[in-house]
Amino acid sequence: MSHVMNTYARLPVAFSHGAGSRITDTEGREYLDALSGIAVNTLGHAHPKLVAAIAAQAGRMLHTSNLYGVTGQEQLADKLCALSGMDEVFFANSGCEANEAAIKLARYYGHKKGIELPTIIVMEKAFHGRTMATLSATGNRKVQAGFEPLVAGFIRVPYGDLEAVRAVAEHHNNIVAVMLEIIQGEGGIHLCDAAYYQGVRQLCDAHEWLMICDEVQCGMARTGKWFGYQQVGVQPDVATLAKGLGSGVPIGACMTGGRATGLFGPGNHGSTFGGNPLACTAALTTIACIEEEGLLDNAARIGALIRQGFAEGLAGVAGLVDIRGHGLMIGIELDRPCGDLVKRGLAAGLLINVTGDTVIRLLPPLNFSEADARELVERMLPLIKAFLAE
Ligand SMILES: *Cc1c(COP(=O)(O)O)cnc(C)c1O
DSSP states (O other): OOOSSSOOOOSSSEEEEEEBEEEEESSEEEESSSHHHHTTTTOOOOOHHHEEEEEEEHOOOOOOOOOOHHHHHHHHHHHHHHTTTTTEEESSSSSSHHHHHHHHHHHHHHHHHHSSSSSEEETOOOOOOOHHHHHSSSOHHHHTSSOSOOOOOOEEEEEEEEHHHHHHHHHHEEEEEEEOOEEETTTSSEOOOOOHHHHHHHHHHHHEEEEEEOOOTTTTTTTTTSSHHHHTTTTOOOEEEEEGGGGGOOOEEEOOOOOGGGGGOOOOOOSSTTTTTHHHHHHHHHHHHHHHHTHHHHHHHHHHHHHHHHHHTTOOOOEEEEEEEETTEEEESSSSOOTTTHHHHHHEEEEOEEETTTTTEEEOTOOOHHHHHHHHHHHHHHHHHHHHOO
């Protein structure tokens, strides 16, 4: 019997080591990694520059405390603000923690305005994490069931429906924020026209709400822009990061700008590990590599190649619903539940994912090559076609 708590339906494989877009299991079989540990391994596996930077930092010190100044935090916050157009950063260790900080900020903002029961508008099919507040914000009953009472203070609307947001504004005077993902990741790679996000931004401005973008999955260059909101021409007041930020070393961030800046003071929030020297080194090196290796352009170009490859290869195939996404955040929606494709992919030496039941999700490392992309499409097409033909 395993002594690891049984919280995941795990696939029957474990890995030993990797290099770039390839990873090898404990039996010596090699796989093409088109998932990156769910959008985490920005630079693929064992990137030499990241390995060296982490090792060097470990040789100096791993951790101090937020009781003291942390040099890497200052540098990383400067860099993130320069890239994001934000003003301040709080460092956490994961996506749900970054979102907890954002939710606390929105409530604090409300209380400062005299709103006693501040309420945040959230979206159907959203995913914001597994802590009590973030699972309450999440739009998936499966994540919440059994954990009631949920955290109060959220109102849910259909994603992409600007009128629904407007209607909430008319009927409630305690709204303080709208929280959304520019591309819903766990929900099934759902995205809307830029006009929707711009409309949300306008409503937030009109009502002095905070616009909170959960960029945990779509941020950090994955879509071909540094942040998903830059893809659709909006600037949020709060944006959260985690997954790809440290390329595998746990780190999260809650960034603020506009009317969300300067809200928190000493004592309002904290984290023992948050932004420790090791994590900040990993994030700074990840960002440096994205810049030096042109990975924004690569994500955009290779993502387009992959989508085009599937569009051509699956043209006219019955059962294909849609191929969508930006950069290397790609969804291929089928007309039926297709979770079995994950196992078939694994058997064929491919790491892929299915989310929202019917959507094949691809999140390759941002340094995926053209050859990797061609290989991925060529090897996946027969799997998808055979599945749809059954
Ligand atoms: C993964 C994810 C989270 C949760 O991140 P954890 O690090 O697992 O807590 C939150 N929001 C989005 C959009 C995510 O994709």
